[in-house]
Amino acid sequence: MTRKNQYHHGDLKNALIQAGIEILSREGVNGLSLRKVARRAGVSHAAPYAHFADKQELVAAISTEGYKEIYERVYGAVQRHQGEPLRQLVEAAWAYVEFALNDPDHFKITLSGAVEKEKDYPALVEITQKSFNLVVELVAAAQRAGILRAGPPDLMAVSVWGLVHGFTLLILEDQISHTVLDRYKLKEMLIFSLDQITTVDIDPQAFI
Amino acid sequence: MTRKNQYHHGDLKNALIQAGIEILSREGVNGLSLRKVARRAGVSHAAPYAHFADKQELVAAISTEGYKEIYERVYGAVQRHQGEPLRQLVEAAWAYVEFALNDPDHFKITLSGAVEKEKDYPALVEITQKSFNLVVELVAAAQRAGILRAGPPDLMAVSVWGLVHGFTLLILEDQISHTVLDRYKLKEMLIFSLDQITTVDIDPQAFI
DNA sequence: CTCAAAATTTGACACTGTCAAGATTGTAGC
DNA sequence: GCTACAATCTTGACAGTGTCAAATTTTGAG
Numbered sequence: 001m002t003r004k005n006q007y008h009h010g011d012l013k014n015a016l017i018q019a020g021i022e023i024l025s026r027e028g029v030n031g032l033s034l035r036k037v038a039r040r041a042g043v044s045h046a047a048p049y050a051h052f053a054d055k056q057e058l059v060a061a062i063s064t065e066g067y068k069e070i071y072e073r074v075y076g077a078v079q080r081h082q083g084e085p086l087r088q089l090v091e092a093a094w095a096y097v098e099f100a101l102n103d104p105d106h107f108k109i110t111l112s113g114a115v116e117k118e119k120d121y122p123a124l125v126e127i128t129q130k131s132f133n134l135v136v137e138l139v140a141a142a143q144r145a146g147i148l149r150a151g152p153p154d155l156m157a158v159s160v161w162g163l164v165h166g167f168t169l170l171i172l173e174d175q176i177s178h179t180v181l182d183r184y185k186l187k188e189m190l191i192f193s194l195d196q197i198t199t200v201d202i203d204p205q206a207f208i
Numbered sequence: 209m210t211r212k213n214q215y216h217h218g219d220l221k222n223a224l225i226q227a228g229i230e231i232l233s234r235e236g237v238n239g240l241s242l243r244k245v246a247r248r249a250g251v252s253h254a255a256p257y258a259h260f261a262d263k264q265e266l267v268a269a270i271s272t273e274g275y276k277e278i279y280e281r282v283y284g285a286v287q288r289h290q291g292e293p294l295r296q297l298v299e300a301a302w303a304y305v306e307f308a309l310n311d312p313d314h315f316k317i318t319l320s321g322a323v324e325k326e327k328d329y330p331a332l333v334e335i336t337q338k339s340f341n342l343v344v345e346l347v348a349a350a351q352r353a354g355i356l357r358a359g360p361p362d363l364m365a366v367s368v369w370g371l372v373h374g375f376t377l378l379i380l381e382d383q384i385s386h387t388v389l390d391r392y393k394l395k396e397m398l399i400f401s402l403d404q405i406t407t408v409d410i411d412p413q414a415f416i
Numbered sequence: 417c418t419c420a421a422a423a424t425t426t427g428a429c430a431c432t433g434t435c436a437a438g439a440t441t442g443t444a445g446c
Numbered sequence: 447g448c449t450a451c452a453a454t455c456t457t458g459a460c461a462g463t464g465t466c467a468a469a470t471t472t473t474g475a476g
Contacts, residue, residue: 196356
């Protein structure tokens, strides 16, 4: 049986990642410590060092997991609305925002580059590029449909992703004046933002 | 003489904030510790507690300082191009990006909501709102000039700020594929993004 | 000059990331 | 089966951290 490593714990590496994600959503970024992760996984405080060189590497793994979930959510939205480029754009963006709202600290640690640039974590780099390519495809389809203006799709992808990412962060970090927030629903606001960048007028009612 | 507090150190509170900002740009977010800040200011490890209730409060003060500098840079750009709404928009956005590039970790700690939402820090809240209002004015002026579409200026401000903020973070966090980065200058890319949201076509050459 | 308040130091505590040394376990080769 | 070896995990230690209580020093008001 070529099962996964079944030494003492079974599959400690993933258990640690999972424990980290749980602590993250329960206690926030400041509550995340290697020792607490180990405790929650039921191993001694130095056990993680058999699987991660240091804390950064655990964080990188947690980030990778976060990226994967974002990718799946966004990809799901794209698949669900095949042939409707506008709807694809709106729902993909909304999926992104929804993940951030569901698990703010996991989202933050994933996208806020807590990972040092010096070392590179191959799995993280891979899913990062895969995600960017997804956006590029999404954007290219929208361009073909005349919903976004012409231009280099990768540059356009930066614009669209930037818009959505910035919107998400401003909401998450409570940077938006509450007099604004009280008057609009989040998805309405997101659509309003997307509306600025598209060539067609979006009817918010069609998406809420 | 109603000079500032001239007890032992003189003006320790600001010295600590300054020391924190320096450590931040030298050693990054992970290198920032209360004790190191105290050491750099030449006081004992618990001295900061006379001026800050806890580390969060120091971070909040550093964030406030960061926000002030961003405000001044952006406000300066707005003043420098009075009567040229498009130029105002572009240069204000570029000022934002430039601060982030100059002092990435100060920018991150300022905008990445390291501050807990529970407690509120009045000075931070004030400069946050002041900054948002500046964007609203900037956007309203652009709308009057027909450069941005009509619509609630505060909503439009969220869109514009979101676009610029997202762009900045994606650059900062190295989230943009390098094959894209190599082909374009940053200001070019920023203008391309802004171009998507404006009603008029922007000539990048006019700004570089 | 006195004295209380403000500012700072000293010492302690629990917690953290990390490493070295040892103990335990599974696996491969015989 | 046995033996070696590598992977996995524990134990113990170290310096550094945030925070607090107590003692100390300094300041300015009366």
